[in-house]
Amino acid sequence: MNDVRRLKILVADDTDTDRLILESIVRKEGHTVVSACNGLQAIEVYNAERPDIVLLDALMPELDGFGAARKIKELAGDELVPIIFLTSLSDTESLVQCLDAGGDDFLSKPYNRIILQAKIKSFNRMRELHSTMLTQRDQIVQYNNRLLQEQMVAKHVFDNVAHSGCLNANNVRYFLSSLAVFNGDVLVAAMRPSGSMMVLLGDFTGHGLPAAIGAMPLASTFYGMVPKGFSMTDILREINGKLKNILPVGIFCCAVMMDINFRKRKIKIWNGGLPDCFVHRHSDSSITPVKSTHLPLGVLSNRAFKDDCEYIELEKNDRIFVWSDGIHEARNAAGEMFGEARLKQVFANNRNQNRLFDEIIEGVQQFVGGGEKDDDLSLLEIRMDEPERVNAYAKEASDRFGNADIEWSMRFEVKPTSFKVFDPLPMLLNVLMEVPSLRGFSSTLYTILAELYTNALEHGVLKLDSGLKQTPDGFSEYYRLREERINLVGSGYVRINILHKTNENGGLLKVRIEDSGDGFDFANRSHDNLSAFGYSGRGIALVEKLCGGVKYSGRGNIAEVDFSWLKDD
Amino acid sequence: MEHLDYETLNTLKQVMEDDFNLLIETFTQDSTERLKKLQELIQGNDADLIRRAAHSFKGSSSNIGAQQLSALCAALEKKALAGELENLTVDVARIEQEFQLVLTQLDAFH
Amino acid sequence: MAITSTVSPDGNQVTIYIQGRFDFSSHQEFRSAYEKLSHAPTHYRVDLQGTSYLDSSALGMLLLLRDYAGGEQSNIQIVNCAPDVKKILLISNFEQLFDIQ
Numbered sequence: 001m002n003d004v005r006r007l008k009i010l011v012a013d014d015t016d017t018d019r020l021i022l023e024s025i026v027r028k029e030g031h032t033v034v035s036a037c038n039g040l041q042a043i044e045v046y047n048a049e050r051p052d053i054v055l056l057d058a059l060m061p062e063l064d065g066f067g068a069a070r071k072i073k074e075l076a077g078d079e080l081v082p083i084i085f086l087t088s089l090s091d092t093e094s095l096v097q098c099l100d101a102g103g104d105d106f107l108s109k110p111y112n113r114i115i116l117q118a119k120i121k122s123f124n125r126m127r128e129l130h131s132t133m134l135t136q137r138d139q140i141v142q143y144n145n146r147l148l149q150e151q152m153v154a155k156h157v158f159d160n161v162a163h164s165g166c167l168n169a170n171n172v173r174y175f176l177s178s179l180a181v182f183n184g185d186v187l188v189a190a191m192r193p194s195g196s197m198m199v200l201l202g203d204f205t206g207h208g209l210p211a212a213i214g215a216m217p218l219a220s221t222f223y224g225m226v227p228k229g230f231s232m233t234d235i236l237r238e239i240n241g242k243l244k245n246i247l248p249v250g251i252f253c254c255a256v257m258m259d260i261n262f263r264k265r266k267i268k269i270w271n272g273g274l275p276d277c278f279v280h281r282h283s284d285s286s287i288t289p290v291k292s293t294h295l296p297l298g299v300l301s302n303r304a305f306k307d308d309c310e311y312i313e314l315e316k317n318d319r320i321f322v323w324s325d326g327i328h329e330a331r332n333a334a335g336e337m338f339g340e341a342r343l344k345q346v347f348a349n350n351r352n353q354n355r356l357f358d359e360i361i362e363g364v365q366q367f368v369g370g371g372e373k374d375d376d377l378s379l380l381e382i383r384m385d386e387p388e389r390v391n392a393y394a395k396e397a398s399d400r401f402g403n404a405d406i407e408w409s410m411r412f413e414v415k416p417t418s419f420k421v422f423d424p425l426p427m428l429l430n431v432l433m434e435v436p437s438l439r440g441f442s443s444t445l446y447t448i449l450a451e452l453y454t455n456a457l458e459h460g461v462l463k464l465d466s467g468l469k470q471t472p473d474g475f476s477e478y479y480r481l482r483e484e485r486i487n488l489v490g491s492g493y494v495r496i497n498i499l500h501k502t503n504e505n506g507g508l509l510k511v512r513i514e515d516s517g518d519g520f521d522f523a524n525r526s527h528d529n530l531s532a533f534g535y536s537g538r539g540i541a542l543v544e545k546l547c548g549g550v551k552y553s554g555r556g557n558i559a560e561v562d563f564s565w566l567k568d569d
Numbered sequence: 570m571e572h573l574d575y576e577t578l579n580t581l582k583q584v585m586e587d588d589f590n591l592l593i594e595t596f597t598q599d600s601t602e603r604l605k606k607l608q609e610l611i612q613g614n615d616a617d618l619i620r621r622a623a624h625s626f627k628g629s630s631s632n633i634g635a636q637q638l639s640a641l642c643a644a645l646e647k648k649a650l651a652g653e654l655e656n657l658t659v660d661v662a663r664i665e666q667e668f669q670l671v672l673t674q675l676d677a678f679h
Numbered sequence: 680m681a682i683t684s685t686v687s688p689d690g691n692q693v694t695i696y697i698q699g700r701f702d703f704s705s706h707q708e709f710r711s712a713y714e715k716l717s718h719a720p721t722h723y724r725v726d727l728q729g730t731s732y733l734d735s736s737a738l739g740m741l742l743l744l745r746d747y748a749g750g751e752q753s754n755i756q757i758v759n760c761a762p763d764v765k766k767i768l769l770i771s772n773f774e775q776l777f778d779i780q
Contacts, residue, residue, distance in 0.1 A: 475739065
């Protein structure tokens, strides 16, 4: 009894002599014995004692060994209870009958102690392996349940971030598995303030949670930037930089991003690593591929990232189809891939353009065959249409822009008593942010207004000298003096004029700021230098860069800038 | 072939220790009953019952080392399986004779 | 508070976070964030994640920090800039002086 622990063994035999001998041998091996004299008793004892191994005589009254074996296996369920038949049967048929009834082995009479010992040992090993296997199976089931549960939580979070945006627009159709994010597929769409639609279909390398990780920052950046009017290239760069920073090497995102302008019937498209998109022409059913000309998102640093896009003019009811490689790589039972040739055939066979989308999905599903899940299929169709038929947002924006030439102006004067209690910049910026197309420029506009106003106030009204700012202490002294003087100011003003005009291509914002100060000799002014790094003197240079120039007039107390912007659609 | 296989008997004695006497007693009782049963059964013509009884007797006698007795039982089992039920009284008589001999020798052994 | 800061456990790195507008009004707070440390750090990080706007006085303040941290020998990262904020930094050629992430 070295390596076999004490087992409980059932001995069932109707012949007292044989049972007595077997009981003695088994007991001698150090195991516990429970006994039965017939098949029915064997089942009763099994139920009550749950022995580890069962030794069954084949021929017994009441119920023979075969019947007892069947019942015992049934009672054991998942557990492995080795049954060894005790027999002097020698014909093959009877031995087969033993195995059919669930017997695992035989022990023939006369009993041999060494052989019985070896059998008990080996069956015990098998039993332990089986029980380990059961434990591991249960663990796997448990892990799998936990994984699924975690995926559901992750999906819930993702769905909150990547709500379906404007995918419900009338001219959009898409197919995406409900757990697509775990296949690495992500589809986001949102309306720009200009009324155009931005869409991004991405396919992250890999599967499962690693593939889903990048989808969160992608979606939140997309939905954060598109409604603010950022350009497609800004958004692509931002997403690329984020993914490059957070994703491990080897995980990246093949993507197509589009900006669809319904007013001008134009598409701006960037393809980084996804299969060719198809532009399908309504007039002649021809297709033009839009090839990938870039590396996927998250591969290159933003310095090396290329954001040049293709521009395509579309007619009404022209369509663009975008897909991940799930369609091209869908395999049938023979292991063949669907491929681009079959995809083109679907287009060639098409008779009703409104059915194209369904025919692609059906084509792939029929090819793959029944039973297979289409987890990896992601397909997007966008049809060119009039803005008012796309969605309410596009209609509203179109109405707004249809009247291209809008002009307004405002004048604002800050008087002596206001300087110390009122900062006009947030208010001015708020007014400008009412213009949707200007929202993408909020930071830039702030900087322009801030520099001009600060100059007018600090030099014109408060007569502070920037020369102070040459040392750290001087810097502090400057702002201490500013504080002192702003509290004492008894005269002076800053007048702000803002004029805004829109045109077909964008607009112009004119800002004119006049102060009550002495001005300066602007004809001979030295140009601020952005390559010198003093603590001050860079404000106006910054404005010049942002606006292309600053025009002074009067005695140098009036500064004017033109900030012109183009709609990038 | 010896009537008794003493190697088997010695092993049994070792394994059973104090229970060896009980084993011999049990065998004697067991076998006496089986023999009586056989004698009754051969009066009738249920081949399967005869086969089963011979089979069990064959098993227990082989376990105790009574190899000739076991062989005689095996022969009877075979006949019953083949449905040859004539002159079985002769077979059973030989079995009884051999059983008496085994009992005498077992007595001498312990 | 517009300016907050954290110091790494070994005291070698300070991270300064700026919320909202970054301009002269936070000048004192910004200076305190690095001048009042008991142990001079070797690494500085300026986190502009929450910064929506900045002007030229903020640029001046970054240069003050740079000189305080050792000028050419300084080790300053500016991280998490929004695209527009980054544009201002780049127009001012600040990538020559700072590690802008």
